[in-house]
Amino acid sequence: MQPSSNAAARRRESRAEKVAGLLPPPNPWILQLHFTSYRELCPIQDLLPRHLPLVRLDANENGLGPSPLALEAIRRAADEAHRYPEIAGEGLRELIASEIGASPEQIVVGNGSTELLELLFHVYVRNRQEEVVVPRYSFPLYELLAQRFGCHLRLAPDRGFSVDLESLRRAITPRTRLVFLANPNNPTGTRVDNAALLDFAESLPPRVLLALDEAYADFLEHPPDLVASVRDGAPIVALRTFSKLHSLASLRIGYALAPREIACAIQKASLPTNTNGIAHQAATAALRDKPHQKQSKENVRVGRLRLERCFEELGLDWLPSSANFMMVRIPQAEEVWKALVRRGVLVRSLEGWGLPGWLRVTVGSPEELLLFFGGLHEAIREVLPRQRVLV
Numbered sequence: 001m002q003p004s005s006n007a008a009a010r011r012r013e014s015r016a017e018k019v020a021g022l023l024p025p026p027n028p029w030i031l032q033l034h035f036t037s038y039r040e041l042c043p044i045q046d047l048l049p050r051h052l053p054l055v056r057l058d059a060n061e062n063g064l065g066p067s068p069l070a071l072e073a074i075r076r077a078a079d080e081a082h083r084y085p086e087i088a089g090e091g092l093r094e095l096i097a098s099e100i101g102a103s104p105e106q107i108v109v110g111n112g113s114t115e116l117l118e119l120l121f122h123v124y125v126r127n128r129q130e131e132v133v134v135p136r137y138s139f140p141l142y143e144l145l146a147q148r149f150g151c152h153l154r155l156a157p158d159r160g161f162s163v164d165l166e167s168l169r170r171a172i173t174p175r176t177r178l179v180f181l182a183n184p185n186n187p188t189g190t191r192v193d194n195a196a197l198l199d200f201a202e203s204l205p206p207r208v209l210l211a212l213d214e215a216y217a218d219f220l221e222h223p224p225d226l227v228a229s230v231r232d233g234a235p236i237v238a239l240r241t242f243s244k245l246h247s248l249a250s251l252r253i254g255y256a257l258a259p260r261e262i263a264c265a266i267q268k269a270s271l272p273t274n275t276n277g278i279a280h281q282a283a284t285a286a287l288r289d290k291p292h293q294k295q296s297k298e299n300v301r302v303g304r305l306r307l308e309r310c311f312e313e314l315g316l317d318w319l320p321s322s323a324n325f326m327m328v329r330i331p332q333a334e335e336v337w338k339a340l341v342r343r344g345v346l347v348r349s350l351e352g353w354g355l356p357g358w359l360r361v362t363v364g365s366p367e368e369l370l371l372f373f374g375g376l377h378e379a380i381r382e383v384l385p386r387q388r389v390l391v
């Protein structure tokens with residue numbers, strides 16, 4: 001660097017320091033949060049190839065893409081983008097209720113199910129003495145929210161890689177307000193038995209609510225029938241999303257199904273225009289497009305079989321999955337993961353989720369899976385030249 005540009009850099013730094021000194025300091029507990037951003041969780045920027053298209057199998061998205069009816073609805077709704085959306089997504093709420101056989105008062109729409117998870121904390125977690133219970137291996141957002149709301153998180157050990165309802169029950173204390181359970185679970189892809197799940201919910205101590213995260217339940221062959229239990233007041237809030245089956249992740253739209261009193265409280269905690277009109281129209285069209293839903297499910301079913309075959313051929317351990325992703329154990333997984341990223345193939349390393357040695361792979365489109373298979377073979381040859389690669 002030239003001497004003059006050095007001096008300019010020093011001047012800029014000292015100006016930045018002065019300005020920073022005048023700005024209001026953030027709350028100290030905010031600065032202490034970890035998991036502040038997706039990038040911090042997945043530091044891949046330096047590894048990404050510059051000129052290769054990316055194969056994105058790291059976020060459990062749906063490679064099929066949105067339904068053509070939803071795309072048409074998005075185009076039409078875009079013409080109305082200058083208008084505020086319907087308050088509380090009234091029309092969508094009614095359609096969801098009629099589709100699943102619930103009443104509209106039991107449904108709340110949210111900016112993705114992520115927002116609804118946050119709203120549950122607003123509604124139920126009042127102070128630092130209160131606790132939430134989560135399975136040992138589960139969606140990291142639950143922990144992130146517990147940190148943000150300053151409440152204590154109790155981890156319930158799993159059995160193998162399956163959620164253990166008994167251990168969740170044992171983790172509950174008089175301070176517990178919420179129990180989080182994703183079914184199927186992320187990142188393991190495992191599910192719990194329907195009858196056991198409903199028994200678990202019915203037998204929760206008073207004042208404890210089951211937050212049943214059903215982001216992937218659309219991929220279950222026999223999902224639990226929650227509507228009757230919820231209508232009868234079972235302490236369950238089911239959280240559902242249009243991001244997975246319906247492939248509308250970018251539009252941020254999901255909903256909660258809950259007993260009326262609870263739904264009413266969640267609705268009160270949400271801001272009136274939390275969801276947008278384009279998402280309402282897209283979700284409405286997606287709900288009506290049954291052939292697209294069928295195709296989505298079929299792609300995931302067939303894609304999982306192809307992934308299983310690939311892992312078997314490579315002699316790798318994997319977990320049977322009920323969702324649109326699979327967990328696979330690979331020797332030197334971090335190195336294999338980096339070798340994949342360098343080839344533009346993104347999957348999720350689970351080291352930061354407490355699962356070193358494991359990767360999570362989304363069941364992408366047939367084309368994406370082909371690129372993944374090619375990348376995985378190359379990455380394994382590079383990192384593990386002695387691994388027996390049979391194909």
Ligand SMILES: Cc1ncc(COP(=O)(O)O)c(C=O)c1O
Binds near residue numbers: 111115182243
């Ligand atoms: C278990 C689970 N819940 C919720 C979400 C977030 O869904 P949404 O896009 O509706 O916010 C995800 C996203 O991957 C997830 O894995």
